Amino acid sequence: MPLLEIKNLHASVGDKPILQGINLTIKAGEIHAIMGPNGSGKSTLAYVLAGREGYEVTEGDICLDGESVLEMEADARARAGLFLAFQYPVELPGVGGMSFLRAAVNAKRLAQGADEVDHIAFVKIVREAAARLGIKDDMLKRAVNVGFSGGEKKRYEILQMALLEPSMAILDETDSGLDVDALRIVSEGVNALKNDAMGVLVITHYQRLLDYIIPDHVHILADGRVVKSGDKALALEVEKTGYGGFTDAA
Amino acid sequence: MPHEAINFAKITAEAAARHAENGWPKQRDEAWRFTDLNAIREMTLAPAEVPSVTTESAPPQDAKDLIQFINGIPQGIDKVALKGVEIAPLSTDSARSSALAEAVPSGHSVADFALAHAKDGVVIAVADVGADAVAPPLTLRFDYRGDGISSHAVIVVDVAAGANLTILEEHKGDGVGLSAPLMLLRLGAGAELHHARRLIEGDSRHHLGLNLVQLDTGALYHGDMVLAGGDIARSETQIAMTAPDAKAYLNAVYLGRDGQMRDITSRIDHDAPDGQSFQRVHGILDGRAKAVFQGKVKVARYAQKTDGNQMSRTLLLSREAEANTKPELEIYADDVACSHGATIGEIDADQLFYLKSRGISTEDARQFLIEAFLVDVVDALDEPARGWLLEAIAAWLERG
Numbered sequence: 220m221p222l223l224e225i226k227n228l229h230a231s232v233g234d235k236p237i238l239q240g241i242n243l244t245i246k247a248g249e250i251h252a253i254m255g256p257n258g259s260g261k262s263t264l265a266y267v268l269a270g271r272e273g274y275e276v277t278e279g280d281i282c283l284d285g286e287s288v289l290e291m292e293a294d295a296r297a298r299a300g301l302f303l304a305f306q307y308p309v310e311l312p313g314v315g316g317m318s319f320l321r322a323a324v325n326a327k328r329l330a331q332g333a334d335e336v337d338h339i340a341f342v343k344i345v346r347e348a349a350a351r352l353g354i355k356d357d358m359l360k361r362a363v364n365v366g367f368s369g370g371e372k373k374r375y376e377i378l379q380m381a382l383l384e385p386s387m388a389i390l391d392e393t394d395s396g397l398d399v400d401a402l403r404i405v406s407e408g409v410n411a412l413k414n415d416a417m418g419v420l421v422i423t424h425y426q427r428l429l430d431y432i433i434p435d436h437v438h439i440l441a442d443g444r445v446v447k448s449g450d451k452a453l454a455l456e457v458e459k460t461g462y463g464g465f466t467d468a469a
Numbered sequence: 470m471p472h473e474a475i476n477f478a479k480i481t482a483e484a485a486a487r488h489a490e491n492g493w494p495k496q497r498d499e500a501w502r503f504t505d506l507n508a509i510r511e512m513t514l515a516p517a518e519v520p521s522v523t524t525e526s527a528p529p530q531d532a533k534d535l536i537q538f539i540n541g542i543p544q545g546i547d548k549v550a551l552k553g554v555e556i557a558p559l560s561t562d563s564a565r566s567s568a569l570a571e572a573v574p575s576g577h578s579v580a581d582f583a584l585a586h587a588k589d590g591v592v593i594a595v596a597d598v599g600a601d602a603v604a605p606p607l608t609l610r611f612d613y614r615g616d617g618i619s620s621h622a623v624i625v626v627d628v629a630a631g632a633n634l635t636i637l638e639e640h641k642g643d644g645v646g647l648s649a650p651l652m653l654l655r656l657g658a659g660a661e662l663h664h665a666r667r668l669i670e671g672d673s674r675h676h677l678g679l680n681l682v683q684l685d686t687g688a689l690y691h692g693d694m695v696l697a698g699g700d701i702a703r704s705e706t707q708i709a710m711t712a713p714d715a716k717a718y719l720n721a722v723y724l725g726r727d728g729q730m731r732d733i734t735s736r737i738d739h740d741a742p743d744g745q746s747f748q749r750v751h752g753i754l755d756g757r758a759k760a761v762f763q764g765k766v767k768v769a770r771y772a773q774k775t776d777g778n779q780m781s782r783t784l785l786l787s788r789e790a791e792a793n794t795k796p797e798l799e800i801y802a803d804d805v806a807c808s809h810g811a812t813i814g815e816i817d818a819d820q821l822f823y824l825k826s827r828g829i830s831t832e833d834a835r836q837f838l839i840e841a842f843l844v845d846v847v848d849a850l851d852e853p854a855r856g857w858l859l860e861a862i863a864a865w866l867e868r869g
Contacts, residue, residue: 269826272818297828309823313841322837323827330828362841379827 255440302385370401406431484584516586541620559590583651590623613642630657665854703732725758
C-alpha cells in the first residue's frame with residue numbers, strides 16, 4: 220500500500236483554482252522531489268496536504284496509509300503521521316520552546332495510546348536531538364522561532380521532525396534562505412531521520428538541495444499539474460534548461 | 470475642635486445630595502463615552518445594611534491578616550493583628566475624613582455614590598516597623614450577597630514614611646447588585662504599597678470602583694489587577710505625584726465575555742520632577758463583550774525628567790467583541806520621556822495553523838496563544854501576588 224496517494228487533486232484558494240489535477244504516489248522509504256517555478260502551486264500543495272484552512276480541495280483525494288485525510292483538520296493529520304517543514308516557520312512570541320515541543324510530542328503520543336512523555340527525560344531527548352542539528356541550548360529556552368536566524372528556524376523545523384517521527388515528511392523550500400553550511404546540516408538531519416518506513420516529499424525551486432537529499436523520483440510542477448516525472452537526472456536537466464520548456468508543455 | 474466641622478456624616482450627606490442631583494453620568498460625558506450605565510440607572514437598589522453576625526458572616530477565628538466586608542461593610546476589624554498595622558473606623562477619625570473629602574474629585578459620581586450611603590469607613594494605618602519585619606499581606610475580602618443591594622465600602626490606607634504594605638483585595642459574590650468601593654491610598658516618603666486586586670464578581674453584578682493614590686517623595690505604588698467578573702465593571706485609578714521621585718506601576722488584565730463591559734480608567738498626574746509611571750493593560754474579549762482603556766497622563770511644567778509609559782493590548786476572540794483605547798498625554802514639561810502604544814487584534818491564523826500542524830488541537834493551540842498574549846503583563850505583575858492573580862485568570866479561561 221502506498222504511504223501517500225494524491226489522486227486527481229484540485230484545490231482553490233479563495234475562488235482561484237491553483238492545483239489542477241495532481242497525481243502522485245509515494246511509497247514508504249522513498250524520497251520524492253517536486254520542483255517548479257514560482258507560482259506553479261508548490262507551496263499550495265504543501266498547505267493542502269497539511270490541511271491549512273482556506274485551501275479548499277474541490278476535486279480528488281489525499282490518502283495517508285490508505286485513509287482519506289480530507290475530512291481531517293491539520294492537527295489530526297499531524298497526529299496521523301504527516302509533517303510539514305515550513306518554508307517560513309512562524310514566530311510564536313510568548314510560547315516557550317520546550318512547552319511547545321512537549322505539547323506536540325504529547326499530542327501524538329496520546330493519540331497513539333501512549334503515556335505523556337516524562338518531563339526530565341524529554342528535556343534530555345530534545346537536547347541530544349538539538350545538539351545533532353547544531354541547535355544551542357539557549358535557543359531551546361527562547362520563545363518558538365523568536366529571534367532565530369533564517370538558518371536556525373529551518374534547523375528548528377528539522378528538530379521538530381526528529382521529535383515527532385512522522386511517517387510522511389513534507390519539506391517546503393527548506394533550502395530557501397540557507398547558506399551552504401546550514402544547508403548541509405539540515406540535509407544531514409533529514410538523511411539521518413530517513414528510514415524504510417518513512418516517505419519524504421521535498422518541495423524546492425532549485426536543484427542544489429537535491430545534491431544533499433538524493434531523490435528517488437523528481438516531478439516537475441507547472442500551472443498546478445505534474446507535467447513531467449523522472450529520476451534525479453530530471454532535476455539536473457532543469458538546472459541546465461530552466462523551467463521554460465516545461466511550462467510551455469503544460 | 471475645628472476638625473469636627475467636616476466629620477464623616479457631613480461628608481456622606483453632602484455626597485448623597487450631589488448624587489441625588491447629578492445622578493449617574495451619561496455617555497456624552499467624555500469620561501464615560503464608552504461605558505453605558507443604563508443598566509445601573511434602571512436598577513432599584515437599597516444600600517447594604519449592617520449584617521447580623523452569623524457564623525457565615527463572621528471571619529475565621531485566626532484571621533489576623535484579613536478584613537472581610539459583607540456587602541461593603543467591614544466585619545470584626547478589631548481581630549486584625551499585623552505588626553505595624555492599625556485598623557480603625559473612619560467616622561471617628563476626622564483628620565482622615567477631611568483628607569478623603571479633599572481628595573475626592575469634585576462631581577465624581579462614583580465617589581459620591583460610594584460615600585452617599587456608606588455607614589462608616591475603615592482606616593488602615595501602617596507604621597514603619599523596619600525592613601526586616603515586613604508584615605505579611607493584608608487581605609481585604611469583599612463578599613457580596615443578596616439582590617437589589619448596593620455596597621459602599623470606603624477605605625483610607627495610610628502608609629507612613631518608610632513603611633511597606635502588601636494588600637490582596639478580592640471582590641466576589643453573586644446576586645443582582647452594585648459594588649462601589651472607594652479607596653484613598655496615601656503613601657508617605659519612601660513608602661511602598663503593593664496592591665493586588667482580583668475582581669471576580671458574578672455575572673449579574675456591577676462594579677464601579679475608584680482608587681485615589683497620593684504619593685510623597687520616593688514613594689512606590691504597585692497596583693496589579695485582574696478584572697474578570699461582573700456585568701458592567703469599571704476600575705478607575707487616579708494617581709497624584711505631588712513630590713519628586715515617586716513611582717507607580719499599574720498593571721491590569723481584563724477579561725470579558727457575553728455582553729459584559731470592562732472599563733479601565735486611569736489618570737496619573739506628574740506634578741513633581743523625576744516621577745515614573747508604567748501602565749500595562751492587556752484585555753481579552755469574547756462574545757459581544759466591550760471594553761475601554763482610557764489612560765490620561767498629565768505632566769506639569771515643572772515635572773521635568775518624568776518617565777511615563779503606557780501600553781495597552783487587546784485580544785478579541787470574537788468578531789462581535791469591541792475594544793476601545795483612549796490614551797491621553799498632556800505634557801507641559803520639555804524634558805520627559807513619555808510613550809504610549811496600543812494594539813487590538815485577534816488570534817493569528819498563521820500561528821494557529823503552525824501549532825495545529827504539529828498535532829496540537831485547536832483548543833490547546835488557542836490556549837497557547839492566549840497565554841502567550843498575556844506573557845508581558847504577567848511578567849510585569851508583582852512577584853508575591855502573581856500566583857494569586859494568575860488563579861483568577863486561569864479560572865476565567867477554564868470557563869471557556
